[in-house]
Amino acid sequence: MRALIAKVFGFMALPVNFVLLRVNKTIASNYELSGYFLALISSVGGDMVKLLVPRGSFLRDTEPTHISRLKEVAKWRLPEEGSREWVDFRLRSAAAEQDPRYRKLLRESSKIAWATMHAVERNGAGLPADSGVREFLSEYNRRTGNFGLHYLPASFNVFEAFSNYLPKYGVFVPLRESDFVCSIRGFLDYQASLVDRDLRVAIGCIPEGEIFNFSFAENTGDWILEEGGERFVISSFSMVRHAGELTAICLGGFERDLLAETSFIKSMFSEGEMNASKPLLEVDASLKAEAVALDREARFHRMYFGFRFDVDKCAMQTRYMLFDGGNSWSLKTDDPITLDRTDDFSGVKEPDRWVEFIEKRGGVFSFLARFFGLLAYFKSKQDLVVASP
Numbered sequence: 001m002r003a004l005i006a007k008v009f010g011f012m013a014l015p016v017n018f019v020l021l022r023v024n025k026t027i028a029s030n031y032e033l034s035g036y037f038l039a040l041i042s043s044v045g046g047d048m049v050k051l052l053v054p055r056g057s058f059l060r061d062t063e064p065t066h067i068s069r070l071k072e073v074a075k076w077r078l079p080e081e082g083s084r085e086w087v088d089f090r091l092r093s094a095a096a097e098q099d100p101r102y103r104k105l106l107r108e109s110s111k112i113a114w115a116t117m118h119a120v121e122r123n124g125a126g127l128p129a130d131s132g133v134r135e136f137l138s139e140y141n142r143r144t145g146n147f148g149l150h151y152l153p154a155s156f157n158v159f160e161a162f163s164n165y166l167p168k169y170g171v172f173v174p175l176r177e178s179d180f181v182c183s184i185r186g187f188l189d190y191q192a193s194l195v196d197r198d199l200r201v202a203i204g205c206i207p208e209g210e211i212f213n214f215s216f217a218e219n220t221g222d223w224i225l226e227e228g229g230e231r232f233v234i235s236s237f238s239m240v241r242h243a244g245e246l247t248a249i250c251l252g253g254f255e256r257d258l259l260a261e262t263s264f265i266k267s268m269f270s271e272g273e274m275n276a277s278k279p280l281l282e283v284d285a286s287l288k289a290e291a292v293a294l295d296r297e298a299r300f301h302r303m304y305f306g307f308r309f310d311v312d313k314c315a316m317q318t319r320y321m322l323f324d325g326g327n328s329w330s331l332k333t334d335d336p337i338t339l340d341r342t343d344d345f346s347g348v349k350e351p352d353r354w355v356e357f358i359e360k361r362g363g364v365f366s367f368l369a370r371f372f373g374l375l376a377y378f379k380s381k382q383d384l385v386v387a388s389p
Contacts, residue, residue, distance in 0.1 A: 253300030
């Protein structure tokens with residue numbers, strides 16, 4: 001059984017009839033479910049502020065940085081539906097709608113939110129690496145814009161490291177980025193000469209809080225890697241450091257019979273089906289359930305590797321694999337945060353199978369960790385680097 005996570009079809013129609021990018025169906029205007037409403041009322045003033053003041057700081061110096069970031073975002077979640085806080089929120093929000101200052105603020109903020117989400121999708125170098133970062137951020141923005149932070153998918157637990165949340169507008173934006181294109185053959189030759197000590201030094205020199213995107217110049221069919229009897233390729237690698245944590249997104253694919261994979265996906269997930277714990281989700285009707293090919297050769301099943309790495313211990317913290325199923329993602333992970341909530345996906349709890357699946361491919365992740373040396377590789381070839389105009 002796979003955990004299948006639906007891809008949301010687009011943004012909700014915000015109040016005052018602002019229709020956001022790629023909307024192909026109007027959702028009921030229950031905009032209090034969105035991330036925007038929560039942040040916007042806090043700017044109105046008066047008694048309404050009491051409703052939305054964060055419930056104290058959740059942060060502790062001893063916590064890992066990713067836990068701190070997740071809790072910081074969680075402060076902006078809406079109260080649980082049906083709770084006393086939720087009832088109070090609905091009453092206060094109804095009162096706020098009568099305030100012309102609030103309505104004006106909402107209109108202005110909606111414009112900014114729309115423009116920001118549009119910029120996130122349309123901006124960037126347009127290369128595989130930075131496009132991969134935006135693929136996930138755009139999904140997160142659609143979910144929060146439609147339904148609120150409760151509807152973020154499991155991949156957010158690792159890929160949140162690449163984003164900054166703007167609570168006033170309910171939007172995730174990428175951190176500062178630097179984009180590179182290089183030969184993967186040249187890098188593999190370079191990293192083969194490194195010893196573990198050299199890699200530790202290279203990792204230690206990666207600046208904090210900036211995304212480094214590396215797209216590879218070769219066609220995927222020009223080179224194939226093999227580990228544990230499985231053949232796979234890599235198209236791009238993105239990384240970001242926060243204190244003692246390095247997080248990576250890697251676009252690639254395993255060699256598969258895509259017709260057989262498509263049949264399996266269809267048997268596990270009927271088109272249009274919702275996640276059991278997220279009944280409001282609607283998949284994009286323009287997408288179909290299929291094993292998406294990484295390239296035109298249709299030999300490799302498109303997927304993303306995601307992992308977080310402990311810089312001080314030089315060891316993996318958690319690993320994710322997301323296979324592109326057309327209108328959904330098939331997810332496997334050994335992340336305890338996600339494993340504790342596996343009943344959220346397809347109604348099935350199967351942490352042991354996920355961990356076993358990841359462990360069998362531990363050599364692939366160990367190999368991918370070597371790509372943290374990409375920035376050092378560029379610095380070693382500084383005289384040969386050419387900046388694009």
